[in-house]
Amino acid sequence: MGSAFDPNVTVTEEPAVVDSPPLSNLTQEELKRIAGYKAVEFVESGMVIGLGTGSTAKYAVARISELLREGKLKDIIGIPTSTTTHEQAVSLGIPLSDLDSHPIVDLSIDGADEVDPALNLVKGRGGSLLREKMIEGASKKFVVIVDESKLVKYIGGSGLAVPVEVVPFCCDFTRGKLEELFKEAGCKAKLRMKKSGGDAAPAVTDNGNYVVDLYLERDIGDLEAASKEILRFPGVVEHGMFLGMATTLIVAGKFGVTVKDRFG
Ligand SMILES: O=C(CO)[C@H](O)[C@H](O)COP(=O)(O)O
Numbered sequence: 638m639g640s641a642f643d644p645n646v647t648v649t650e651e652p653a654v655v656d657s658p659p660l661s662n663l664t665q666e667e668l669k670r671i672a673g674y675k676a677v678e679f680v681e682s683g684m685v686i687g688l689g690t691g692s693t694a695k696y697a698v699a700r701i702s703e704l705l706r707e708g709k710l711k712d713i714i715g716i717p718t719s720t721t722t723h724e725q726a727v728s729l730g731i732p733l734s735d736l737d738s739h740p741i742v743d744l745s746i747d748g749a750d751e752v753d754p755a756l757n758l759v760k761g762r763g764g765s766l767l768r769e770k771m772i773e774g775a776s777k778k779f780v781v782i783v784d785e786s787k788l789v790k791y792i793g794g795s796g797l798a799v800p801v802e803v804v805p806f807c808c809d810f811t812r813g814k815l816e817e818l819f820k821e822a823g824c825k826a827k828l829r830m831k832k833s834g835g836d837a838a839p840a841v842t843d844n845g846n847y848v849v850d851l852y853l854e855r856d857i858g859d860l861e862a863a864s865k866e867i868l869r870f871p872g873v874v875e876h877g878m879f880l881g882m883a884t885t886l887i888v889a890g891k892f893g894v895t896v897k898d899r900f901g
Pocket residue numbers: 689690691692693694747748749750759760761762763764765766769
């Protein structure tokens with residue numbers, strides 16, 4: 638594949654019907670790139686854009702910079718959702734700002750760890766959930782980009798965790814409260830540790846906090862109620878369930894690319 642969005646990929650608008658040509662010969666990485674590039678078709682000159690974090694969002698950020706260089710997009714202002722994305726955007730020459738200067742974001746593009754049939758998301762496997770939620774929550778439009786492995790029947794259904802950002806102070810107390818809250822769903826709550834480095838130490842977010850990962854054996858049911866319960870603990874900063882926030886979902890899978898609009 639070339640660097641441009643593949644014109645042979647079938648794109649369907651709502652209802653999101655999947656059809657040929659099959660993309661079964663493509664790797665997961667290529668599917669992520671296809672989803673990322675497709676999302677950038679929603680970007681227009683003059684927009685303030687929330688720049689997501691992760692291995693899928695990085696393709697959208699790269700595509701925006703490519704179009705800026707080619708003069709096909711002009712006067713874009715990016716608002717990065719993490720220090721990692723900030724570094725990528727700076728290296729690619731994308732003009733940047735923040736929510737203090739630009740409190741209204743035209744469009745955000747970001748990946749997700751899980752997407753349920755109602756377009757509720759789990760985010761934060763990369764640890765950037767707080768800034769992502771602030772920026773994507775301030776966005777008029779929020780386009781979520783995933784490969785088909787992220788689609789789940791219910792939140793927590795992939796076996797991956799629902800992350801919760803917590804303050805470091807007595808984090809094991811908060812971890813225990815969260816595990817107790819979801820005990821009927823067979824919850825195991827684990828403090829996220831750094832993936833590499835010498836001594837075991839908690840992973841630290843861009844905001845200096847820790848992450849507790851909630852592993853659920855069963856559906857927790859009412860997500861809005863669960864959200865309120867989690868946020869009631871004083872040690873909790875934010876959780877990674879993004880409920881009712883996504884306006885558009887782009888899925889790249891072996892059957893093609895689908896675009897599903899929540900309000901379509
Ligand atoms: O929420 C995120 C980071 O906090 C990411 O968007 C999410 O983890 C998906 O990442 P990837 O596209 O690498 O699978």
